Each structure stands twice: as C-alpha cells, then as structure tokens.
Amino acid sequence: MKKFLSLLALFLLINFSVAGAARLDPVTDKAKVLKPTEIELLNQKIRGVEQKHKIKIGVAFVKSLGGQDIIQASDDFIDDNFANGKNGGIVLLVDMESRKYEMSTDSRMLNIITDSHGIPHLKDSFQSDLSAGNYFGAVNNFVGGVDELMTYYETNGIAYGQRKPGEIDPMAAMISFALAIFGGVMIRSTLIGSMSNVHRAKEATDYLQKNSVKFLENRDTFLFMNVQRKPRGGSRSGGSGGHSSGHGGGGGSF
Amino acid sequence: MADSSVSYKCPNCGAPLSFLPGKKTVTCEYCGTEFEVSAIEELFRDKQEMAVQAAEAQEAKWATEDAGSEWTSDEAKALHAFTCSSCGAELVCDENTMATECVYCGNPTMIPKRFDGMLKPDYVIPFKKTKADAVAALKEFYKGHMLLPSNFTANNRVEAIQPMYVPFWLFDSKITAQADFRAEKHHVITTPKEIITEVSVFKCRRKGIMSFERIPVDGSKKMDDTYMESIEPFNYSELEKFSAAYLTGYLADKYDVTAESSSARADRRVENSAIEVLQSSLENFDAVQLEDAAIKKDVGQVSYAMVPVWILTTRYNDRPYTFMMNGQTGKVVGSLPYDKTKAFLYPALCSLVLMPILYFLIITLT
Numbered sequence: 325m326k327k328f329l330s331l332l333a334l335f336l337l338i339n340f341s342v343a344g345a346a347r348l349d350p351v352t353d354k355a356k357v358l359k360p361t362e363i364e365l366l367n368q369k370i371r372g373v374e375q376k377h378k379i380k381i382g383v384a385f386v387k388s389l390g391g392q393d394i395i396q397a398s399d400d401f402i403d404d405n406f407a408n409g410k411n412g413g414i415v416l417l418v419d420m421e422s423r424k425y426e427m428s429t430d431s432r433m434l435n436i437i438t439d440s441h442g443i444p445h446l447k448d449s450f451q452s453d454l455s456a457g458n459y460f461g462a463v464n465n466f467v468g469g470v471d472e473l474m475t476y477y478e479t480n481g482i483a484y485g486q487r488k489p490g491e492i493d494p495m496a497a498m499i500s501f502a503l504a505i506f507g508g509v510m511i512r513s514t515l516i517g518s519m520s521n522v523h524r525a526k527e528a529t530d531y532l533q534k535n536s537v538k539f540l541e542n543r544d545t546f547l548f549m550n551v552q553r554k555p556r557g558g559s560r561s562g563g564s565g566g567h568s569s570g571h572g573g574g575g576g577s578f
Numbered sequence: 579m580a581d582s583s584v585s586y587k588c589p590n591c592g593a594p595l596s597f598l599p600g601k602k603t604v605t606c607e608y609c610g611t612e613f614e615v616s617a618i619e620e621l622f623r624d625k626q627e628m629a630v631q632a633a634e635a636q637e638a639k640w641a642t643e644d645a646g647s648e649w650t651s652d653e654a655k656a657l658h659a660f661t662c663s664s665c666g667a668e669l670v671c672d673e674n675t676m677a678t679e680c681v682y683c684g685n686p687t688m689i690p691k692r693f694d695g696m697l698k699p700d701y702v703i704p705f706k707k708t709k710a711d712a713v714a715a716l717k718e719f720y721k722g723h724m725l726l727p728s729n730f731t732a733n734n735r736v737e738a739i740q741p742m743y744v745p746f747w748l749f750d751s752k753i754t755a756q757a758d759f760r761a762e763k764h765h766v767i768t769t770p771k772e773i774i775t776e777v778s779v780f781k782c783r784r785k786g787i788m789s790f791e792r793i794p795v796d797g798s799k800k801m802d803d804t805y806m807e808s809i810e811p812f813n814y815s816e817l818e819k820f821s822a823a824y825l826t827g828y829l830a831d832k833y834d835v836t837a838e839s840s841s842a843r844a845d846r847r848v849e850n851s852a853i854e855v856l857q858s859s860l861e862n863f864d865a866v867q868l869e870d871a872a873i874k875k876d877v878g879q880v881s882y883a884m885v886p887v888w889i890l891t892t893r894y895n896d897r898p899y900t901f902m903m904n905g906q907t908g909k910v911v912g913s914l915p916y917d918k919t920k921a922f923l924y925p926a927l928c929s930l931v932l933m934p935i936l937y938f939l940i941i942t943l944t
Contacts, residue, residue, distance in 0.1 A: 515925070531791055
C-alpha cells in the first residue's frame with residue numbers, strides 16, 4: 325500500500341498536465357527535506373537565473389521513485405514541466421530512498437551544459453552538500469553552478485570545457501602522435517620484412533591428402549559457464565544507464 | 579689412363595649433350611639430334627663402369643703423392659680430382675658432387691663413382707625453367723620493393739648462375755592424430771542497463787587419421803634449409819623415374835644428410851598440419867586453445883629425389899646476395915638489401931600524414 329502511494333505521488337509529480345506545468349514552482353519538495361523559507365529563497369534565486377539566461381530550472385526531492393529508473397524519471401520530469409525555456413532547461417531529481425540524484429538537460433541545454441564537462445562540474449559543486457545533508461546548500465550551489473556555466477557560454481560563445489575553434493587538444497595531440505609513431509614503426513617493419521621471402525615452412529598442408537582425413541572421435545564436454553556483466557555506456561556520466569534521445573545529463577549517489 | 583669422369587657426347591657429332599628444360603629427351607644443341615633417355619643410358623653404361631674403375635684407381639693413391647705438404651685427412655676426404663674426358667683438365671670438386679661442368683672447356687661432366695655406395699635417387703623433377711627464365715624472374719623479383727636501393731638494380735650484375743639438382747628426401751606418412759582443445763562459446767545478451775556475456779567452456783577431443791604425401795626435405799648440408807623450404811611447393815605430377823641422363827649439363831650433389839636426420843623436420847610439419855586439421859572441426863566455437871596433442875605415425879615411407887634449383891648470385895657493395903629459383907615452377911626466393919635512408923623516410927612520411935588524420939578522428943569520436 326505504501327509503495328502504491330509513493331508511485332502515485334511520483335506519477336502526479338512527473339506527469340503534471342501541460343496546463344499545470346505553468347503553475348509548478350521550480351522547487352518541489354515531496355520528501356520534506358527543506359524548510360518553507362528555504363524553498364521560497366531557492367525559488368526566488370532560480371527565477372532570477374531563469375530570467376537572466378532565458379532558461380528553465382527544476383529541482384525535485386522525492387521520498388521514493390517506487391522502483392522507477394531515475395534517469396527515465398528525470399527525463400520525464402523535464403519534458404513535462406521545464407521544457408519550454410528559450411535557451412533550454414535543466415532539472416535535478418533527488419531520490420531520498422535510494423540516495424541517488426540525477427540531472428537531465430533538454431536538447432538545447434545539452435549543448436551548453438555538456439555531459440562531458442558541464443555535468444561533472446555541477447556534480448562537483450553540490451554533491452558534498454547532498455552527502456552532508458545540507459540540501460538547501462546543495463540546491464543553492466546547483467543553481468549557482470548553472471548560472472556560472474550559462475554565463476561562461478554567453479561570454480565565450482562555447483560550452484564550458486569545450487575548445488575554441490582552432491585550439492589544439494593536448495591530450496588528443498599526444499595520443500595521435502604516439503599512434504602515428506607506432507604506425508610508422510609498423511610500416512617500417514612491414515616494408516623491411518617484404519624485402520625477403522625466405523621463411524621456414526611450418527606446416528605440410530600442401531602435401532595433405534584431403535580425401536584421407538577421417539575423424540575417429542568428436543567429443544565436446546561442457547565444463548562450466550562464466551557470466552560477465554558490463555554496464556552499457558551512454559551519454560550520461562556516473563549513472564547506471566543512458567538518457568533518452570534529445571536529453572543529456574548525469575547523476576550519482578550521495 | 580681411363581677417364582675418371584664421363585662426358586655425355588653426341589654419338590652423331592661429338593658435341594656435349596644437355597637435357598634441355600621442358601623436353602622429354604636429351605638433345606644435342608649443335609646438330610639437333612634428339613635421344614631417348616633410355617638410349618643414352620644404354621650408350622654410356624660401359625663408359626660409366628670404366629670411369630668408376632679409373633676413379634677408384636686415382637683415389638687409392640690420393641694424399642700420398644703431394645710433393646709439398648701432406649693433405650690433412652679432412653682435406654683429402656673432402657677434395658677429389660677427376661680428369662675431364664673432353665679436354666683432359668684435372669677437375670677438383672667436393673665429395674658430394676655427382677655432376678658438374680669443366681671450368682676449362684665447359685663440358686658437362688658426370689662422376690659415376692659418386693653414385694656408388696649411396697642410394698640411387700628414385701625420382702627426378704626435370705628442369706623446366708631455362709637460364710633466361712631465371713634471369714628474367716630475378717629481375718621481376720626486384721620489382722615492387724619500395725626500400726630497394728636505387729643503384730642496386732642499376733649496378734647489379736648476376737655474378738654466377740648455376741642450375742643444380744639438389745638431393746631431397748620425400749616423406750610419405752599416414753598418421754593418427756589426437757588433440758584436446760579448450761573451446762569457448764560466447765553468448766551476448768543486451769539489456770537496457772547492461773551487456774551480459776555468457777562464456778560456456780568446453781573440453782573438446784578430436785581424433786583422426788590422415789595421410790601426407792611427399793613432404794620434401796633437402797638432404798644437402800650446402801643448401802640453406804630455409805631457402806629450400808621457401809621454394810616449395812613442387813608439382814609432383816611431373817615427377818620422373820630417376821635417370822642419370824637428366825643430370826647432363828647441370829650441377830648435381832648427392833645427399834650428405836641422411837633421411838633419418840631429415841625426418842625431424844618433416845615430422846614437425848606433419849604435427850602442425852595435423853593439429854590444424856583437427857582444430858578446423860571446431861569452427862563453431864568462438865575461441866579455441868590447444869591443450870594437448872599426440873601424433874602417432876602409422877606408416878612412414880621415404881623416397882629420394884633430385885630437385886631442380888637455379889642458384890643466382892649477385893654482388894652489391896662488396897657483399898654477395900644469393901637467390902634461388904625453383905627450376906620447375908619458377909618461384910624465386912631471396913633476401914634483398916634495403917636502403918636505410920628510405921627505411922627511415924617513408925615511414926616518417928606516413929607518420930606525418932597519419933598524425934593529423936588520427937587527431938581529427940580522436941577529436942570527432944570523443
């Protein structure tokens with residue numbers, strides 16, 4: 325019964341009607357971890373950032389997701405409630421039962437706050453506060469981080485962590501240099517090897533009488549089975565699966 | 579004094595006879611008369627017997643008449659002198675030479691004494707490729723080697739080119755092979771969250787019988803084993819019953835490595851091939867590893883054959899380079915010199931071209 329109620333609460337939260345989306349405040353605290361004054365302060369701050377950058381930001385704390393995948397839930401949360409920002413939208417969903425959090429960005433925002441650099445930067449800004457139980461500080465820092473990354477994009481014309489056009493990536497340059505040298509060494513050894521065709525004969529297949537081969541025993545005995553499990557890679561960082569098409573994001577545990 | 583060697587001369591005009599590559603008969607290049615191999619054998623049988631006796635007579639007094647210093651026993655054993663039946667010159671050759679040509683008059687010369695005390699070859703693969711074929715094949719062999727020094731072909735002269743019948747042992751074997759393999763079947767299941775790989779491990783036993791026919795192993799210490807293995811394979815459909823007449827006009831050595839000593843090389847090759855055959859039945863597995871194998875030879879037979887090889891020697895920067903051509907198929911083998919500057923510049927150029935391409939790929943993929 326308790327689980328059913330939790331699921332119902334989540335359903336109501338993430339499946340708000342389009343008409344209702346306009347009325348949803350930026351911060352939703354179903355887990356009751358924030359004081360009303362803190363919620364009000366955070367709502368004010370988020371609205372300021374939203375207006376400044378013409379984006380949408382949503383934050384939700386839930387008691388439980390009732391077994392639903394947090395990545396899917398965060399994608400649904402942004403699509404249903406925060407997808408109409410001119411420059412994009414971003415949400416932070418925190419599940420208090422599993423102590424997991426997930427950020428989801430829409431198709432416009434994922435080019436400004438990238439999965440490779442922007443999302444890890446945000447995680448660094450608030451994860452320690454989440455772990456310490458300072459939920460107000462965590463959300464405050466999350467919003468501050470979004471503001472910082474948007475300002476960076478507006479100032480530099482490129483997403484945080486991205487190279488300017490024409491700028492060389494030192495790591496990629498080193499790897500390509502090492503691979504090119506390795507390729508050169510292999511080509512050299514192949515070319516030198518081609519100067520001689522004198523080789524020992526290792527087998528006598530040319531002299532095998534093909535029709536003389538007769539198998540007397542063919543026995544396959546099953547011994548054991550090994551099972552290897554590997555998480556599927558995706559666009560997100562630090563979670564257990566990938567965001568749906570047109571979304572970016574990432575999350576973790578606290 | 580009787581000659582200790584026999585020159586195969588044309589009974590019609592007296593010119594030297596040669597077995598021309600690609601022909602079934604012995605031909606006189608001067609008057610064009612062709613002789614059946616059996617007719618030549620008949621004709622020169624008496625001469626060969628006389629030559630054997632003369633050679634024995636000479637060997638009896640070998641190493642005692644030297645006015646200067648005594649031959650060492652090893653030298654005396656290795657070197658032997660024969661008189662050329664055409665010009666009377668004394669020929670010196672080593673203990674294994676069966677046929678050669680006189681360095682003074684160029685007359686092809688057989689040394690029948692050398693056929694004694696050793697096995698007579700069972701088969702011979704006659705020469706099919708001529709000297710001109712060998713020179714042309716060598717020039718073709720130079721092509722397509724990017725690191726070949728530019729002046730190698732320009733300054734290159736074929737210093738020596740010799741057709742030689744090389745003694746080969748041909749091993750026939752019927753074997754029973756048994757091997758145990760550790761084999762794996764991989765089954766991959768993809769779920770939204772993870773990739774699950776199930777690896778089923780099996781022990782597979784395979785046992786079978788198979789036959790190998792005429793695995794060639796050279797029986798000459800002088801010939802490099804690796805070169806001789808590299809000029810394979812031979813087309814055994816052209817194998818002929820041995821006759822000394824085939825050797826006329828060519829150098830020929832008798833074996834100085836016994837079949838017993840050579841058998842290990844044939845056994846090694848049979849073992850590798852047998853395991854390959856057994857392993858080929860495990861194609862439905864994703865990974866296979868050999869654990870243990872036992873090969874039992876049920877029947878092993880050996881025959882002795884003379885195989886045609888062209889030996890070509892060139893010189894570059896005061897260093898000799900030897901190439902060998904299969905006198906039947908025309909396959910050329912050898913090691914060419916390489917230009918150290920080219921060997922540095924070409925790969926360096928490739929690296930320079932590769933570097934921006936790789937950089938672009940890495941940037942695009944990450």
